[in-house]
Amino acid sequence: MKRFLVTGASGLLGLNMGLQVSGSIDMIGQVHSNRLQNVPFQQMVVDLADVKQTQRMMEEAHPDVLIHCAAMANVDECEQKPELAQRINAEVPSQLAELCKKMGTYMVHISTDAVFDGKNGPYTENDLPCPINQYALTKLAGEHEVLMKNPAAVVLRVNFFGWSLSGKRSLAEWFVKNLQVGQTVNGFMDVQFCPMMVNDLVDVIMATTERSLSGLYHAVGWDSMTKFAFGYELARRFGYDHTLIKPVSWHDGDLTAARSPDLRLKTVKLASAIGKPLPGWQDGVERFYQQAQDGYPERVLGLMQSS
Numbered sequence: 001m002k003r004f005l006v007t008g009a010s011g012l013l014g015l016n017m018g019l020q021v022s023g024s025i026d027m028i029g030q031v032h033s034n035r036l037q038n039v040p041f042q043q044m045v046v047d048l049a050d051v052k053q054t055q056r057m058m059e060e061a062h063p064d065v066l067i068h069c070a071a072m073a074n075v076d077e078c079e080q081k082p083e084l085a086q087r088i089n090a091e092v093p094s095q096l097a098e099l100c101k102k103m104g105t106y107m108v109h110i111s112t113d114a115v116f117d118g119k120n121g122p123y124t125e126n127d128l129p130c131p132i133n134q135y136a137l138t139k140l141a142g143e144h145e146v147l148m149k150n151p152a153a154v155v156l157r158v159n160f161f162g163w164s165l166s167g168k169r170s171l172a173e174w175f176v177k178n179l180q181v182g183q184t185v186n187g188f189m190d191v192q193f194c195p196m197m198v199n200d201l202v203d204v205i206m207a208t209t210e211r212s213l214s215g216l217y218h219a220v221g222w223d224s225m226t227k228f229a230f231g232y233e234l235a236r237r238f239g240y241d242h243t244l245i246k247p248v249s250w251h252d253g254d255l256t257a258a259r260s261p262d263l264r265l266k267t268v269k270l271a272s273a274i275g276k277p278l279p280g281w282q283d284g285v286e287r288f289y290q291q292a293q294d295g296y297p298e299r300v301l302g303l304m305q306s307s
């Protein structure tokens with residue numbers, strides 16, 4: 001059985017990955033400030049900002065496959081702490097890519113749809129990125145480092161939603177939590193994206209890993225929508241009042257960092273490599289809803305280790 005090391009196992013993607021696949025693989029999950037309880041995988045507590053800790057983690061785990069999900073993923077926090085963002089989002093992937101190459105470990109590096117400025121979407125892997133905030137700038141630097149240091153690695157640009165440890169990591173959770181209590185929310189009419197349900201993304205990552213793909217791929221939902229429409233579809237499926245979602249421009253929000261208005265990516269390259277279209281938002285919203293009916297969000301919240 002192959003051994004997987006998943007970084008960011010307390011994050012939205014890493015945790016859902018661990019819950020979904022740890023039964024069929026030998027998995028170790030790296031966490032940092034948030035410790036987990038009752039999870040079906042072994043945990044390692046590591047500060048990836050520390051070069052020595054990171055090296056020790058790789059030597060001790062000695063994985064066949066590294067899924068590198070950990071990141072400084074809060075866009076506004078990256079704007080406020082650009083040096084830390086550079087360390088976590090660019091230098092850590094660089095170190096991991098080098099270590100993977102040396103150890104013969106296959107590396108999947110998770111990047112973002114936010115590397116473009118949104119003037120000419122939808123984008124292919126051949127389009128030139130143009131980051132407009134520190135998050136995008138540092139994530140793009142991370143992509144370059146990984147592919148330069150380890151050409152056998154794969155970089156996936158993603159966008160996803162699902163149920164998280166904090167209950168508020170994803171846009172979908174934010175819509176649902178507010179609409180549930182009759183709270184009005186803003187829905188951006190002028191931001192387009194291609195959301196994928198996190199568990200669908202886990203399937204795509206496993207398909208990528210099985211084929212040992214290398215290079216750069218777009219791994220977002222095959223179809224696009226505005227953020228307003230996403231909120232509307234969630235309200236409709238959960239049976240909440242969709243008029244609580246106010247159609248606004250992202251310029252009206254209180255965001256620190258600039259945002260790309262067009263996050264749409266083309267997924268033809270990855271679809272052709274894995275032999276099927278990428279999952280879309282419709283099935284994803286249904287899966288997200290069904291998980292809520294099954295008590296999955298509460299189970300995920302209960303995995304946070306109480307101090």
Ligand SMILES: NC(=O)c1ccc[n+]([C@@H]2O[C@H](COP(=O)([O-])OP(=O)(O)OC[C@H]3O[C@@H](n4cnc5c(N)ncnc54)[C@H](OP(=O)(O)O)[C@@H]3O)[C@@H](O)[C@H]2O)c1
Nearest residue numbers: 008010011012013032033034047048070071073112158160
């Ligand atoms: N969410 C999205 O829609 C989205 C969109 C585009 C791209 N992405 C990319 O997808 C990946 C996963 O995102 P996510 O939403 O799952 O992120 P997340 O929920 O914010 O989780 C981030 C993870 O990184 C870990 N981490 C942060 N700083 C660390 C450090 N110094 N040392 C060790 N671990 C550290 C955190 O550990 P602790 O919590 O334990 O401290 C956490 O497990 C990231 O690469 C992100 O850039 C996400």
